[in-house]
Each structure stands twice: as C-alpha cells, then as structure tokens.
Amino acid sequence: MSDQIDVHVEHRDAPPPPERKHPNTCPSCGSHYRDDELEAALWVCGQCGHHFPMGARARIDWYADEGTFVEEAADVRSEDPLEFFDLRPYAERLAEAELNTGLGEAAVIGQAAIDGHPVQLAVMDFTFMGGSMGSAVGEKFSRACDSAIERGVPLVSVTSSGGARMQEGILSLMQLPKTVCAVEDLHDAHVPMLTVMAHPTTAGVLASFASLGDVTIAEPGALIAFTGPRVVQQTTREKLPDDFGLAEQNLRFGHIDAIVPRADQRAHLVRLLRLFA
C-alpha cells in the first residue's frame, strides 16, 4: 500500500550507520573527504557531483546573509499523544534525535536576508528522524507561513523528508492538510513561496506543502516521490525505470521547474527574489 512509503523511505534513505561506512564516503564514486573538505564544498562530492545531505543549519548558513538569521519557534517540541511504543518508545527516539542532531525538531524556521532580500526560511533536516513530519514540524512550517505573511516577505522552503511521522499516528497525517491550509493562507496574501527539494522529498511532505510552491527547484539526484521505488516494486511488481522518482525524472515529467546544483542555488534564489520583489 502506498502509505507504507512514509517510513520505508525514512529507513531506506537514511544515511548508512557510521559503523558500516564512513558518512564522508561518496556513495556514487567512493571518494573520501575530511569533514572540513566536505563542508567547504557544500557537501558536494568534488569528483562526481554527488550531493551529500546538508543539515538545516548548514543550509541556512549557506543561503542567508551572514548574521541575518533569527530563528523562530525554536522551542516547539513534539509530544507523544499516543504514548507510542514499538521496539522503543517514541519519547526516547525524540530525545536521542535531539541529542544527536542538536536540533529540537526536523525543521528550522526563522527570518533572514538573502543578498539583502528579506525572506522567511523553513528548512527541513533529514538527520532528525528522517525528516519526518509530526505535529511540531507541521506547526513550525505553518508559523513560517504566518511570519512570511505578517512581514510580507517570500517564504523559502527547503524539504528533505521521508514523509509523515508514523509515531504520531493520525495526527501526523493531519499535518498534510494543516500545512496545505497554511500555504493557502500564503497564496491568498499574495506572498511567494520558493521551494527547494533536497533528497529525499517523499510521501506526506511531497503530498502537501512541498508541492505547492510557486517555483520549485530540486537538487540533482534527489528522490522525489510519493511512493518510493522499493514499495512500488514490492506492491506492483513493475519494472522500474532507472531514474525512477529521481529529480531528473520529475523534471522530464513536468513536476518541477529546474534542477539546480547546490553551488548555484543561492544565485538562483536571489534571481527569483529579485523577480518576486
């Protein structure tokens, strides 16, 4: 069933655990990098162009003019309304994620300027529970919309998510209409929304606010799919095209406006911000 994707993807596309392979090893060409090398290269492989995951804070540092970012809603945290317990309690997973990532949730929002253009940022982070969207992520994204409306500045949204956060049950599904309603408020206020889809943008996030940007660009090689390749294969036994679900296929099929390598994204956003100013 297609809804399995939400967590399948989260697991499948999670960075491999460190004990198996060093996270700075390029999965495409096998090149190794020191942390500072990768950081200087915006987490893009200098050999083959593979885009490593980029954390929310690093991305904000890269997009925003120095010293302009003012975080909002930093204190919003997930609760555990279902007292969800599978092999481990959800509460424990949350605590661990915060500890490992230094983030309170899978999204960071705030005000910033990009090349002097004031913007609102809403940036997801895949390392926090696979970027999954629960009540906290939904709330933070919605507040970013409101803040953009209040200030009359464009919203720049960066997505990276395996989908809805299963551990919050039906409330995680409700973050789809919640964020959609927030974007509709944005639309009604004639505030632009520019979306950058990073790997992976799937399931519940793709099926809600991620797909509603006025202009949508994607990172090269990003998986952008409602249902990921493994579940499609398992469910339908179809033969998958080589680039199934990748940004390149999505461009060909008309779902996104452009694929922009990370190094060019800031300039691309600045150009768009001038157009929507």
Place this chain on the structure above:
Amino acid sequence: MSDQIDVHVEHRDAPPPPERKHPNTCPSCGSHYRDDELEAALWVCGQCGHHFPMGARARIDWYADEGTFVEEAADVRSEDPLEFFDLRPYAERLAEAELNTGLGEAAVIGQAAIDGHPVQLAVMDFTFMGGSMGSAVGEKFSRACDSAIERGVPLVSVTSSGGARMQEGILSLMQLPKTVCAVEDLHDAHVPMLTVMAHPTTAGVLASFASLGDVTIAEPGALIAFTGPRVVQQTTREKLPDDFGLAEQNLRFGHIDAIVPRADQRAHLVRLLRLFA
C-alpha cells in the same frame, strides 16, 4: 499541420453525396429507411444503433417542449469580408447552403423549455457548410450566452462542426476566442452550460466553446477530435487506434462526462436541469 483539420474534416465527414448512396442508408449495417421511419426513430438506425446526423430544427423539436421554442438572431447572416474565391465564390456557397438547408447559418439559437425548465438553446447543424464556424455562428453562439445570462437560465449547446470556416480567413479563427469569452461571461454569471457533442465536433469548435461546458455528453460514435484521423495519419504516419477520436475513446481518456444515446438525451438533460435549477 494540425490546422488543416478544419476543412479536411468538413469534407471527409460530410454526408456522402446523394448520387453515390441514399442518405437514409445506414453506413454501419446497410439498413434502408424511409424518411418518416428515420424521423420517428430520431435518426437512429433501429438495427445497429448508428446515429445519423440530426438537423438543428429536428433536434430542437425533440428537446424542447412543444411550442416553447422562440428563435433568436434568426436574421444574422455571414458576410464575405475577404471576397473569398477558391473554385467557387464563398458568397455562392453561402447562398446554396441556405437554399439546401432552409437555415440562415450553421447554428440556430433561441429560448425554449425542456420538461418545463426554461433554457437557452444553441444548436449547430452540420448540413450547413459542414457546421463550420464563421463570424455568424460565433455571433449567434455569443448572443445565446448573453440571452442565457439575461434570463438566468441554463444554456444547452449542441455541437456538430468540422471546425472554423476557412473562407472567412483569420476572422473564423477569431471566433474561437470570441466564443470562449462569451462562455467566460456565462461562467462569471454562474449560469450553467450543458453541452451535447454530436458527430463531428472537431477542430476550432472543439478548441473553443464546445470544451467549456460544465457537463458534457456525447452521442455514440461521434468523432470528437482537434485533429481528425486522416490528418494525424498523414502528418505523423502513426498507427491509429481503432476508435481514434471517437466518443468512446474520449470517454476513456477523460474528456467527456458520458455517452448518451439520442433516445435518452432528453431525460438526461432534464435530470441535469433539475440539478442545476
């Protein structure tokens, strides 16, 4: 080129000339009918269900409650702004068409009631120069929209046309945006438009008002295509599916709401009129 369709279709789908085959011979099963037999059967073959062309006046008699039809814009006639002359002058073709059909143009419009529901009618007639749309047809359809708006009653539009009328050159193409603008005025006034597509509904008429109904039904076997099969074949050399462009294919591909045999159309329209009342 796709624009060739406008007149190709007009010629290809015109009823075969009387000297070749009697017009009351069913092209599907070869059955013969007397005029009065066919008329009593709504010009549908009793053997195989083939829908013969139905003239505008006959269709109005069939749809409208007896004595309710009041024709409008009956005096609108085509002019010949280009003094168009191919193998014969356009003016001569027009005169001949009027003589042969007893119609002033390829569309008849007016007020009527259907099962007591007041409606506006705009009905095309394929026998008048292949139902082609020139300035007069465009004007009559537009006036039908205005009349429907003024009276606040649904517009029932029956299409049967090979496309724009080449002999009026670019002015015939302008009947596309003209009729589209008329329908948009209708939409803005929240007046419903119910469309019945008869054989053939092609080219310029399909690419304008015919496609903009709120609900669209088609007659069985009607050709509904922007570019007809012969031109597609000649231009692209593609192998055509058996039911290329027919109502049945259009239903499968999501272009129309239903295929309704002629005998059931009146009841279907009455049901829709109750819903939109």
Place this chain on the structure above:
Amino acid sequence: MTERDQELNLRRRLSGLSRLPLLRGARVDGEAQRLERQLERLKADTSDEAIWRSVELARHADRPYTMDYVERLIDDWVELHGDRGRADDGALVTGLGRFGGRTIALIGHQKGRDVKERLDRQFGMAYPEGYVKAMRVMEIAERFGFPVVSLVDTPGAYPGVAAEQHGQGGAIARSQAEMARLTVPTVACIIGEGGSGGAVAIAVADRVLMQENAIYSVITPEGCAAILWRDAGEAKKAAAAFKPDALHCLELGVIDGVVAEPAGGAQTNHDEAAQLLGGALLEALEELEETPGEELRRRRRAKFRGMGVYA
C-alpha cells in the same frame, strides 16, 4: 473495571480534549455539545481487540461502498467522468445528485465488488487523474454553490510507476488545497479505510465524520508493523499502537463525529447503514448551510491548522 469506572474514565478522556490545541478557540460553535453527544458512543469498547475489529470490519468484503450509498441516498444521480486530460479513474467516483432536497457534488472512492470491478477500480486506489477529476467537480460545486460530500474508502493512493510519473504527490497536495479554497459547505465521511494521503486528499472538510467501524490512518497496520516491528504479522500490535479507529480519532480531535452502524457492522444491513449515514450527513450539511461561505472557509482552515499536539 465497573461500568461506572469506565464512564468516569471516558469523561476524563473527553475533558482531556480541551488540552488539545484544536479546542483552543479554533473550533466552530456547538463543538462542545457535539462532543457531549459523542460521550455515549465513547462508552464503547476501546480495547486493542476492539481496534482490530474495526480494522477487519472497515475492510470487510461485504461492507457498503460509495455506490451503495449513492443508490440509497441520492436522487437524480449523474456521474461525471474524467479529468479532462488523460483518464477517467474508476477508483474515485464523482457526480451530482439531489440529497435532502438540495443538489450536492459527491466524491467517493469505490473499491469494486467483484474481481473484475476491483481490478477496473484498482481496489479503490486512485491515480493522480482521480484527484484531478475530483478537483474539477469541486470547481463546479464552487461555481454553483453545491455542497461537497466526500466518502473516503481507500487503502491509499495507487503506488505505481505511472501514478508517480503523473504526479501523485502533487495531485494529492492540490486536491487538499482546492478543498481549502472552497466556500461551499463540505462534509467528508470515512466509510471504510481512510488510508494516508490518498484519503485526506478528499477529506479537508468542514465536518469530517467516521463510521463506527471505519479506520483512518497514516499507514496500514501491516505497513507499520513491517517497518517498526520488522514483521507484517504484527499488524494487530501496530494498530493498537497507532489507534486508527473512530473513537481514538474523535478523541484526538481529528474528526468531528462518529456515525453509527447497524449492530455487527455496516455490512450486515446496507439499507440501515445508508439511513444512518444519510442522517448524519444531512445534519452536518444543514448546520453548515447557516454559515456564510467565506466564514466556512476561514473556520475550515483554522480547524486543520489547529490539529496536532506539540509543546
């Protein structure tokens, strides 16, 4: 636990609702009374066994589907077909009809009763084209002021190659956006499986109801079990953990009411199930029709924007 203890427990649970953000002013008037009326229903069994029974009944082969309700509740039904682009998706039925004296637009998943129909309708799993068709009918409803009723019954949106290539994620997002824009009254009811994005795509409504034995969830129990317990056989355990049943959805403020079914489940008596569903839909519509369209939209968005639990 005595019956009295149970009721006390339920009352506590109900009062606990007011801690949820969606009850902090975002809800419509009369909400408290409506929830009050649900108290009786909340006395029902909410054990893990009861949840699993809902899962089974929601998927019961004899459960009434959308068209079974259309036949019983709608006059002058005219089905509308096609997305005006490339397909007519049989998994999602759309049309116009008379219901309680008014014209409504109806949108509903349809699973199919026999093998052939199930295949034709992809077991109720819609392609993007299905959601585009739904949006077209919503636009007609908006233009003519017809209320929109949607009946949700899908394991999820179709998970295939073509569905992805035609933009499944975007279609689900835009269908929700369209519902968030409407100024006509909208009522949705989960009548069987309310599976993930494919369900919520047509359920962004002023009133969202669930039949007593319907389920509404972000993932199937099997899918959840396969991932978290690494064993699809643990579906029952998964369902108990994420609680897709109507009572828990009501408790979490995700739905606005529970619609009773005949004793033993809707499959036992389609006519009675239809009567009960019809009554609930009509009550919801009549109440909504008193509110101006712009205000309906404002409240609808506020309701969904209030959903979730966070600190």
Place this chain on the structure above:
Amino acid sequence: MTERDQELNLRRRLSGLSRLPLLRGARVDGEAQRLERQLERLKADTSDEAIWRSVELARHADRPYTMDYVERLIDDWVELHGDRGRADDGALVTGLGRFGGRTIALIGHQKGRDVKERLDRQFGMAYPEGYVKAMRVMEIAERFGFPVVSLVDTPGAYPGVAAEQHGQGGAIARSQAEMARLTVPTVACIIGEGGSGGAVAIAVADRVLMQENAIYSVITPEGCAAILWRDAGEAKKAAAAFKPDALHCLELGVIDGVVAEPAGGAQTNHDEAAQLLGGALLEALEELEETPGEELRRRRRAKFRGMGVYA
C-alpha cells in the same frame, strides 16, 4: 498606380475599418490614433506577391525565435518547466524575467534552431501539456500581478495520437479561457507563424501585435490549397485568398498593431529585430498598466467578442 493614388486607396481602406463591428464602441481608447500611426505602414505593398513574401519570411530558417528575443530583451530570466502533471513541453517556453524594469511572465512557442532541437521541440507544435504549462504560469502571473507577454510562433498545435488522447482541443480552449480571466495586462505578438488554434491559445491578449512579416491564419496555405484547390502546390493562390499577412490582419481588426522588422526581414538582424519588438511590447505594456485589472478584462473580452463580420 501613383504613390498618391496608393495613399488615397489606403486611406479609404483605413476608414473602411470603421464599418467593422469591432470598431463600434468595443475598442479601447486611443485606438483611432494607433491606427492612424499605422497608416504609414499601410502604404506598404499588399499585393499577392507581398503576402507570399511574408509567408516565406515568417518561416525563414534564420528568423529569430522566442529564445532569441528572451536573450536580448529579458533580464534575470528564469525558465519554468512542466505542467505539474505529465510532461515538460519544449515547444512552448514559459518563464519569468525582468523587462523594462518590471517582472513579466513570458510564454512563447520555440521551434528549435538545429535538427536535434527541432525534434525535441516538435517544430514548435505544442502538446496539450504545453498549454497546461502556460496556464500554470498565467496563474502565477495573476497571483503576483505580473503582466503576461506571449510570443506566438507555431505552425499549429501538435497533430498526433497522444496529443489527441491527452485532450488537445480542450487544452486550447481552456488556455484561451484562462487568458480571458486574467486581470493583469497581456500583450501577444505573432513573431513568425501564427497557426490556427495552437496560436490563438496564447494570444487572447489586451494587445495583439504582429511583426511585419509574420502570418496569422486559420489554416496553412498548403492545407487550404490542398482542400479548396485540391492541390497543395496552389499554396500561393490560397494565401492570396485568405490573406494571413500582418497588414490584412490589421485591416480586419484582428490585431492592434504591426511591429516593424529590419529591412529585408527579422532574420537579417536579430539585434535590431529584438530592439524593435522590445519597444513595441514596452509601449503596449506601459499603456495597459494605467488601466485597472477588472477593466482590462472587461475590455479584453469586449474586444474579442466584437470580432467578426456579419450582417
């Protein structure tokens, strides 16, 4: 005929315009002056030979295409891709950019310069997906108040099996309807071939211009000849009969102005052609921007509803 006779003849022709219904009140202010300014241009040759020269120049392999103008006229160009459903149609380019200090949305057919690009772009013949893409960009323009500029250059919409199956006729109709709904200023210019429905789909604009050697027609000369003369070789005769050239389109009230080209045709000097086109587009936009959006829409519809000649 002396030059004086010619001018008298042209003045007569110009005054004859007032008999056409579209000049009976439906036109915008300043129309008379604009036509007056065209008088100079109307002195040009309107013989059958001249018409055929236009047909040849409109199709000239070196004629500037949409992207040639974008490169020369637009700053901060960002192309927008895709219909959000199933394809990105290369025959129709859409994007945003700065033009004369304002952000505009631009829509244009693109034929392709070399063999590979021509095949990729289907010789400028768009699929329904191309028109859906155009509509999406029009919606962005409407939401943010960007004027829409469209450059028309197509033999016609793509005449293939898939194009029909995906709803070519409906897409062309809906693209026109979308343009009829906009409240932002819209300017279209035929920059080469304006072929039939595929052209008018993006040309329902407040101001429709034509380059001096562009053609705008309901059918290709070859198509017309094949049918009416039963000989495609009679294309020249057909063109003379249906008069697709700019001057006759102006005379018939179908376009609002003629844009000069470099001597010998736009293909001789792309830079100069772009400068002339840019000036005309800018003049039209600046004039339109003085009018409120609702009024623009009203006048736009009135203009097109006034087109045609009948008794």
